[in-house]
Amino acid sequence: MTSSEAEAGRILIVDDSATIGRVVTQAVSSVVDLPVDYARSLTECEQLLSEHHHQYRVAVVDLSLPDAPDGEAVDMVLSFGIATIVLTGSLDSETHDRISAKPIVDYVTKQHPGSIAIVQKSVLHTLRNMTCKVLIVDGSSSFRTYIKTILLTQRLQVVEADSSEAALHAIDQQQDISVVITDYDIPDMDGISLCMKLRSNHASTKLAIIGVTGSKDGFVGVRFFKAGADDIMRKPFLVEEFTSRVNARLDYLESLRTIQDQAHRDYLTKLYNRRYLFEAGNILFSSAKRGHIQLLIAMVDIDFFKRINDTYGHDVGDLAIVAVSRTLAKEFRTTDIVARMGGEEFCIVSVNNDSPVEIMERLRRHIAALEIPINDKESLSMTVSIGVTNTLCDTLDDMINLADQALYKAKHGGRNQVVLIQADNASAARA
Numbered sequence: 346m347t348s349s350e351a352e353a354g355r356i357l358i359v360d361d362s363a364t365i366g367r368v369v370t371q372a373v374s375s376v377v378d379l380p381v382d383y384a385r386s387l388t389e390c391e392q393l394l395s396e397h398h399h400q401y402r403v404a405v406v407d408l409s410l411p412d413a414p415d416g417e418a419v420d421m422v423l424s425f426g427i428a429t430i431v432l433t434g435s436l437d438s439e440t441h442d443r444i445s446a447k448p449i450v451d452y453v454t455k456q457h458p459g460s461i462a463i464v465q466k467s468v469l470h471t472l473r474n475m476t477c478k479v480l481i482v483d484g485s486s487s488f489r490t491y492i493k494t495i496l497l498t499q500r501l502q503v504v505e506a507d508s509s510e511a512a513l514h515a516i517d518q519q520q521d522i523s524v525v526i527t528d529y530d531i532p533d534m535d536g537i538s539l540c541m542k543l544r545s546n547h548a549s550t551k552l553a554i555i556g557v558t559g560s561k562d563g564f565v566g567v568r569f570f571k572a573g574a575d576d577i578m579r580k581p582f583l584v585e586e587f588t589s590r591v592n593a594r595l596d597y598l599e600s601l602r603t604i605q606d607q608a609h610r611d612y613l614t615k616l617y618n619r620r621y622l623f624e625a626g627n628i629l630f631s632s633a634k635r636g637h638i639q640l641l642i643a644m645v646d647i648d649f650f651k652r653i654n655d656t657y658g659h660d661v662g663d664l665a666i667v668a669v670s671r672t673l674a675k676e677f678r679t680t681d682i683v684a685r686m687g688g689e690e691f692c693i694v695s696v697n698n699d700s701p702v703e704i705m706e707r708l709r710r711h712i713a714a715l716e717i718p719i720n721d722k723e724s725l726s727m728t729v730s731i732g733v734t735n736t737l738c739d740t741l742d743d744m745i746n747l748a749d750q751a752l753y754k755a756k757h758g759g760r761n762q763v764v765l766i767q768a769d770n771a772s773a774a775r776a
Contacts (some may be wrong), residue, residue: 356381357404359390372461387413398425408433478502482512482527509534529558537572544573553594611685614670622684626694630741641698642744643733644752647689648760705731705763728761
């Protein structure tokens with residue numbers, strides 16, 4: 346097994362009921378882009394684990410199987426360090442205590458009418474949480490350990506701080522922290538004051554704050570909310586309540602990111618749109634003007650695109666645009682901006698590329714090699730013209746215009762080629 350295969354991941358479903366197993370497998374497959382394996386017994390589960398245990402990221406496991414009536418399958422899956430969601434036929438206090446004693450992500454009662462949707466949500470939460478970071482702020486090492494243990498079972502990444510000063514330093518150093526959980530009683534500054542300091546620099550759309558207090562004074566909660574906290578929890582609390590609150594805040598942040606991402610994406614290609622190009626591109630341009638990075642701008646245009654539409658129809662034209670878009674997305678890094686400017690034209694803002702012509706020539710060749718099936722007998726090939734510049738102008742608009750001039754030269758020079766305009770020939774290109 347290669348490291349890339351392990352990183353890709355799989356999902357494991359274990360249940361002795363063929364009906365439940367099939368429904369859960371289909372439900373999970375419909376919301377994740379990962380292979381989902383199904384086992385009906387401890388023996389089958391053991392076989393799948395022997396083959397793929399390094400790849401399994403999440404498992405949904407029945408608590409009681411004919412050959413594993415006392416949770417042996419759950420224990421086996423957990424022994425491999427796999428995030429585990431338990432299925433149970435019923436839930437009384439004894440079963441609850443037995444399940445809760447295990448380091449599981451969640452448990453779901455099969456008889457609940459919405460159990461399948463709960464399983465789907467729990468799987469998605471677990472996969473999402475693997476990329477999320479939570480900061481715990483508390484002066485008590487024992488309480489931090491308690492909270493950390495709960496968060497780690499949710500597969501969240503955990504950062505600890507024993508004071509407000511340490512918390513503020515952690516936020517400055519690790520800007521990918523999504524949630525701060527702060528106790529009211531912390532050294533050098535109470536949790537409410539810390540909350541106010543955090544909110545002065547971090548909006549609730551970017552960072553969630555949950556206040557925790559053991560005080561019986563209800564006004565403490567009011568003060569937390571007025572200081573900018575998103576939620577408040579009172580000690581003692583149930584583990585299920587705590588995990589639900591944390592996941593709810595992460596859900597909210599994720600929803601906002603999704604909405605923002607959709608506003609920045611082109612509906613057809615899923616590349617960035619023109620609006621985002623100028624928003625993010627100007628940030629990169631400012632960095633380039635300060636000498637921190639080198640910038641390259643390229644304009645890419647599909648050759649004879651009108652002919653494609655007139656010959657094959659707009660549906661095939663859309664297929665051509667999507668095929669080019671996918672190639673562009675593969676060729677450039679996530680630190681670059683690849684945007685659809687409109688129609689069949691694209692713009693690339695690339696950082697620290699020292700070989701502009703070679704990079705664009707490779708892109709041109711890859712697009713020329715594409716074959717788009719039209720029907721059983723026909724396929725479509727196409728070419729692109731590319732104009733590129735790495736001349737740092739007065740504005741981003743000026744650089745894009747310069748790349749556009751280079752594109753014009755490529756079009757009028759015969760198409761299916763790359764033209765570079767640099768500082769020494771920019772004046773000639775404008776003439």
